[in-house]
Amino acid sequence: MTLTQLKSSSFSKAAEEIIAAGLFLGAKGWAPATSGNYSMRLEDGRIAITVSGRTKGALTAQSIMIVEADGTPCDNRIPSAETLLHVGIYHVYPDCHAVLHTHSLNSTVFTKRYAELDAIVLENYELLKVFPHIKTHEARVSLPIVDNAQDMKALSATITPRLAKDISAYLIRGHGLYAWGRDMTEARAIIEATEFMLGCELELRS
């Protein structure tokens, strides 16, 4: 197998997993309109990411493109507007291979209702064990919340300093949730569990 074929095989597998993630997250109602964006790091360090403006619950291989590790598009299509946020996460976490962004009602309402909060603390949930290194519900996880912005360089610069080693997710106010993992299975488990705990927090604090 040549390097080109290897890369192509790596992209095919990533595209399949991104499409499946889109079906799952779309069915949950976490990708309204064309919101959300998903990516995977390929073997050669480049990133497979959703093309801008696609309906995430109905992706095809044509909805996914490749960008360089710094976010530069590898063809003339436009990658997701938040590509730089994905790039930032891959940069900070060398073992991260999948990034997902949901746009749920719960994350939108939570971050707007608690407009003064710059983090959400999750405690005493069995599901906290979904986060790597957490081995018991008797844990306390604090996920950053940052204000929304349209300038992705500025937004990324705000978030990056808050990406501590044991963080696997953050929230953008009025915009949604980012979560990541060492592979797509882990990223999906983390984003689903975090959405679940966000839903619980909304109920518990009301």
Next chain:
Amino acid sequence: MTLTQLKSSSFSKAAEEIIAAGLFLGAKGWAPATSGNYSMRLEDGRIAITVSGRTKGALTAQSIMIVEADGTPCDNRIPSAETLLHVGIYHVYPDCHAVLHTHSLNSTVFTKRYAELDAIVLENYELLKVFPHIKTHEARVSLPIVDNAQDMKALSATITPRLAKDISAYLIRGHGLYAWGRDMTEARAIIEATEFMLGCELELRS
């Protein structure tokens, strides 16, 4: 291809898109009983619209008929009771080609709970960018709310003066949401995003 064939092809494509929209909106629970109605403007200026009383989550080509630009039925079936509202929207917005009407719990509860409001203001949502010309979440969109009526000429006359150039949706009290777009993809994205933000507002104001 003759003009007749062209028109017929235009109708087939519209019918397909209306059927698909019905499956989507029905599955969301936004078309209870036989509520809701959907249309597309055809190439010749006439309108393909759902026949009155059909279950919107299970439309077939036979559930869709053609009316003239002024709403006059082109065959002896009865078009949706609110046909004149569709006609009014197409009249005001020459580049509009698809109109959708959902009948969701959120739009019903919002308009009845805030019975004194004649508009809903949406601010600081990333999803506001679904509206054409809105490029940032730092926007303020005001969607008209009008009282319900069974006289469609009167209802249309109430709504039309409020259809400003940059409006893409309005609400009828206790009845639901109208939204439209330059094509069906845009209309679907706008109605889904507006329902999402309505759901957020209900939570945030409670």
Next chain:
Amino acid sequence: MTLTQLKSSSFSKAAEEIIAAGLFLGAKGWAPATSGNYSMRLEDGRIAITVSGRTKGALTAQSIMIVEADGTPCDNRIPSAETLLHVGIYHVYPDCHAVLHTHSLNSTVFTKRYAELDAIVLENYELLKVFPHIKTHEARVSLPIVDNAQDMKALSATITPRLAKDISAYLIRGHGLYAWGRDMTEARAIIEATEFMLGCELELRS
């Protein structure tokens, strides 16, 4: 076609419509565990009704049996425990041909929370037009609420005097909703619209 074949054809059609109604109502979450029961009046006056204890979202023709007009089983299976309630409705409304009973969270919570209410009043909903004879949202419909009982003769005796000519649905406290129509399509539209308005009322009164 002999009378026997005619009856059998009538049963087959009823069974098909009952199975389809079960799929629909089960998917809505309105038939938890083995709750709910559905019936249709056959051409010969007997009643096709769900067998006791079946999962309503997964009915087969074997889950449906025939009872006499007075509820006496026509074979040695046990019909739904609430068969007499169906019998009572068919007795009061000669043009009724389909009866549905849902067991939703909304109907359970509403009737338990408002334990002092013996009726629910629905006003100013566009969906009120689903009820026969209602032509405008500017209507006021009062649906009876009765206390639950395990003695079906007693329960039926409590409900029957309250079945006015223009009633199409009633509620049993902590138990659910009954609704009916001239055919299955009408019964389904009425039960779906009533569940929708119940959901709105729960939100609006909280």
Next chain:
Amino acid sequence: MTLTQLKSSSFSKAAEEIIAAGLFLGAKGWAPATSGNYSMRLEDGRIAITVSGRTKGALTAQSIMIVEADGTPCDNRIPSAETLLHVGIYHVYPDCHAVLHTHSLNSTVFTKRYAELDAIVLENYELLKVFPHIKTHEARVSLPIVDNAQDMKALSATITPRLAKDISAYLIRGHGLYAWGRDMTEARAIIEATEFMLGCELELRS
């Protein structure tokens, strides 16, 4: 048929029923991430149980393994972390053949919101009749709530003394619901009905 074949046939049937239960409970949103675990007692007294870490809405026969009656794995895979809780239930209830564990938002929120409660009392629900021996809604069922723990021997030791003869379900705080039945059909009906009543209680107490 040899004993080995018989056992194998018993496992195949159990695996089929566990897979079907996973599809059902996963679709309900009651198995977020890889949460939840399900088992059935086999004819020879051993237990078929889900392998640790599997996505419960997408189980295959390879996701299910056999453990001894005391929980010792019969092959080198790791059974669900809460295997000892299943073992404890089968030990206390000799006629129990299926155990299900859901991880729903409602059970998580209820047990965290009412942190001082060590039981939930359910009264006056028609659905109480899903519990064996309960013949009327005029009943009062008290389900134990225990605090969460990662030490399964300790957790099991806390729960076992509270497993009275007429109990069919218990809750673990911030973790979810366990329910069981004489067969999988009964276990599914009990867990679905209990989740329903939990949802009602959350609404009714707020």
